[in-house]
Amino acid sequence: MRREGLDDPPGGGSGDVGSVIRADGLEVGYRDHVVWKDASFTVERGEFIALIGPNGAGKTTLFRLLLGLQRPRAGTLTVFGVRPERGNPRIGYVPQRHTIDNETNVESETLVRLGGSGARWGPGFSWRAEREAAAVALRAVGATELAHRPLGALSGGELQRIFLAEALIGNPEMLLLDEPLSNLDLRRSRELVELVHGLVQSRHVTTLLVAHDINPLIECLDKVIYVANGHVATGRPDEVLTSEGLSALYGVSVEVLHDSRNNIVIVGGENPHEGRGP
Amino acid sequence: MTDFSWNLVTDLRLMWSFHFMQNAFEAGTMIAVVAGIVGYLVVLRRSAFATHALGHGGFSGAAAAVLLGANPVYGLLVFTMGMGTGMALLGQRAANRDVEIGTLLAFTLGLGLVFLSLYKGFADEVYSLLFGEILGISDAGVVLTVEVSAVVLAGLALIARRLLFASLDEDVAEAKGLPMFGLGLAFMLMLAVAISIAVQIVGVLLIFALMVTPAAVAIRLTQRPLYAVLTSVAVALVATWVGLFVQFFSNYPASFFIVAIAFGGYLSVRIGQALAGRLSRRAAPSTPAPS
Ligand SMILES: Nc1ncnc2c1ncn2[C@@H]1O[C@H](COP(=O)(O)OP(=O)(O)OP(=O)(O)O)[C@@H](O)[C@H]1O
Ligand SMILES: [Mg+2]
Numbered sequence: 001m002r003r004e005g006l007d008d009p010p011g012g013g014s015g016d017v018g019s020v021i022r023a024d025g026l027e028v029g030y031r032d033h034v035v036w037k038d039a040s041f042t043v044e045r046g047e048f049i050a051l052i053g054p055n056g057a058g059k060t061t062l063f064r065l066l067l068g069l070q071r072p073r074a075g076t077l078t079v080f081g082v083r084p085e086r087g088n089p090r091i092g093y094v095p096q097r098h099t100i101d102n103e104t105n106v107e108s109e110t111l112v113r114l115g116g117s118g119a120r121w122g123p124g125f126s127w128r129a130e131r132e133a134a135a136v137a138l139r140a141v142g143a144t145e146l147a148h149r150p151l152g153a154l155s156g157g158e159l160q161r162i163f164l165a166e167a168l169i170g171n172p173e174m175l176l177l178d179e180p181l182s183n184l185d186l187r188r189s190r191e192l193v194e195l196v197h198g199l200v201q202s203r204h205v206t207t208l209l210v211a212h213d214i215n216p217l218i219e220c221l222d223k224v225i226y227v228a229n230g231h232v233a234t235g236r237p238d239e240v241l242t243s244e245g246l247s248a249l250y251g252v253s254v255e256v257l258h259d260s261r262n263n264i265v266i267v268g269g270e271n272p273h274e275g276r277g278p
Numbered sequence: 279m280t281d282f283s284w285n286l287v288t289d290l291r292l293m294w295s296f297h298f299m300q301n302a303f304e305a306g307t308m309i310a311v312v313a314g315i316v317g318y319l320v321v322l323r324r325s326a327f328a329t330h331a332l333g334h335g336g337f338s339g340a341a342a343a344v345l346l347g348a349n350p351v352y353g354l355l356v357f358t359m360g361m362g363t364g365m366a367l368l369g370q371r372a373a374n375r376d377v378e379i380g381t382l383l384a385f386t387l388g389l390g391l392v393f394l395s396l397y398k399g400f401a402d403e404v405y406s407l408l409f410g411e412i413l414g415i416s417d418a419g420v421v422l423t424v425e426v427s428a429v430v431l432a433g434l435a436l437i438a439r440r441l442l443f444a445s446l447d448e449d450v451a452e453a454k455g456l457p458m459f460g461l462g463l464a465f466m467l468m469l470a471v472a473i474s475i476a477v478q479i480v481g482v483l484l485i486f487a488l489m490v491t492p493a494a495v496a497i498r499l500t501q502r503p504l505y506a507v508l509t510s511v512a513v514a515l516v517a518t519w520v521g522l523f524v525q526f527f528s529n530y531p532a533s534f535f536i537v538a539i540a541f542g543g544y545l546s547v548r549i550g551q552a553l554a555g556r557l558s559r560r561a562a563p564s565t566p567a568p569s
Contacts (some may be wrong), residue, residue, distance in 0.1 A: 067453045087455020095449035104446070106322070106503035111446055117441025119454045123435050150501045151446075185286065 156183030314511030338390030
């Protein structure tokens with residue numbers, strides 16, 4: 001098995017030719033346990049990709065790898081042609097966990113601005129350009145009216161839009177969104193998906209999105225990466241999203257139904273391995 | 279006991295004609311500024327328990343310094359910075375470290391007990407460490423206070439934005455390349471210094487009056503970090519100045535008035551906001567009209 005090392009392309013800005021992400025024989029884990037291995041896939045510029053897989057399968061871990069927060073144990077990984085390093089301004093990230101709670105009495109705009117300038121030195125008084133960039137990002141997610149509301153007083157869905165604005169403020173070329181739909185109602189998740197899809201199409205922002213409910217995404221996806229049982233695989237949505245494929249992935253029976261307009265709907269079933277009584 | 283007139287100018291002139299009062303005001307002002315700013319981060323990062331532990335652990339350091347015949351502030355600085363480093367090593371998520379901090383606190387307090395039992399005739403020093411005694415501060419003490427405050431303020435000016443980002447959104451800040459351990463350590467060291475000098479005014483038992491209450495008032499009044507820091511400093515300054523003034527003319531300890539003013543501020547903000555909330559609910563009926 002190859003180790004990541006000197007054969008990586010040198011760091012630098014101009015590795016844009018070819019795939020945005022290229023993974024080859026990746027293996028990742030924590031201390032003594034392997035989360036997944038033998039992962040080889042590529043992601044092309046401007047693709048909209050859903051990452052699916054059961055809890056604990058290693059989706060967030062894949063993001064940590066792409067962000068340079070963690071190193072693969074084996075294999076090679078390049079993002080924008082180079083080995084991922086922390087602090088890449090071309091990547092916007094919405095993590096699954098957040099530090100904010102309902103006691104955080106800080107206005108939303110501050111967080112969005114920090115997304116763009118939080119890594120700078122100095123005390124950071126408000127500069128005009130920074131405020132304008134924040135206003136643009138907030139408008140892009142339809143959260144202009146939330147700018148001066150305290151973070152602690154926002155609903156889960158409103159917060160998700162603020163986090164997305166925080167990720168968008170630096171005009172990233174790639175978005176990594178870890179369960180951004182988890183707190184949204186049907187309408188809001190459709191809106192957020194459309195919003196992200198719009199960015200993918202208009203600015204060719206490559207987007208990887210972790211989701212447990214794939215229904216709101218189905219129409220927009222270019223590709224699905226599924227992480228399960230210690231492996232990572234990719235496929236076209238219609239290949240992966242079949243009753244057999246998903247049932248195997250989650251270990252519960254899942255049905256994929258086609259409605260009258262040929263939309264597909266995924267319905268989770270009972271776990272066949274858990275013999276619960278009636 | 280000094281005579282109080284109802285003419286503020288004469289009073290201030292009288293007060294500042296005493297060298298020890300000039301010293302107290304100089305040191306007190308610096309301390310209030312540092313405590314007000316650092317306190318905002320304490321509230322934002324939910325580090326009140328760490329603050330409490332550093333103050334009490336610092337007490338043991340001060341006791342050790344007295345035992346060795348040194349200025350207690352040095353003992354405070356050494357102990358609080360040592361403990362602060364230990365806490366930073368324990369982990370980044372401040373809110374989840376209660377157990378570890380408590381363990382560390384019990385151990386350092388135990389050390390303090392040993393130092394106390396080794397030294398007889400401690401009563402005065404212990405009293406002023408517990409409740410503060412700024413009027414006794416020496417010229418050298420003022421210089422030391424101003425110097426370490428300047429270092430903390432310069433450090434804060436450099437990393438304020440990064441620290442704010444790391445406190446508000448840890449995972450994104452880490453992905454953006456911020457050194458989370460380094461920032462956590464820098465914060466704990468600044469907190470250690472702020473506490474060490476603030477003990478001179480309010481003592482370890484009343485440390486929250488300067489390190490937490492002013493910021494708690496501020497964070498309820500404004501949602502912008504810059505305004506909140508300014509408000510917090512203002513509250514700390516007013517409490518300190520009035521406390522010193524009243525002590526000079528009444529001989530009651532300044533720390534009591536500082537605690538009382540800070541707490542009074544907090545209470546009025548809470549009550550004011552509760553009343554305002556009630557009024558606005560009455561003004562705007564809770565059932566919105568269908569559009
Ligand atoms: N810091 C860590 N130390 C040790 N093990 C970890 C750590 N973080 C994650 N793991 C383990 O790695 C595995 C993958 O975790 P990861 O967070 O990537 O899962 P996930 O697919 O994002 O799950 P979820 O859908 O619940 O978010 C899990 O078994 C988890 O217990
Ligand atoms: Mg996850």
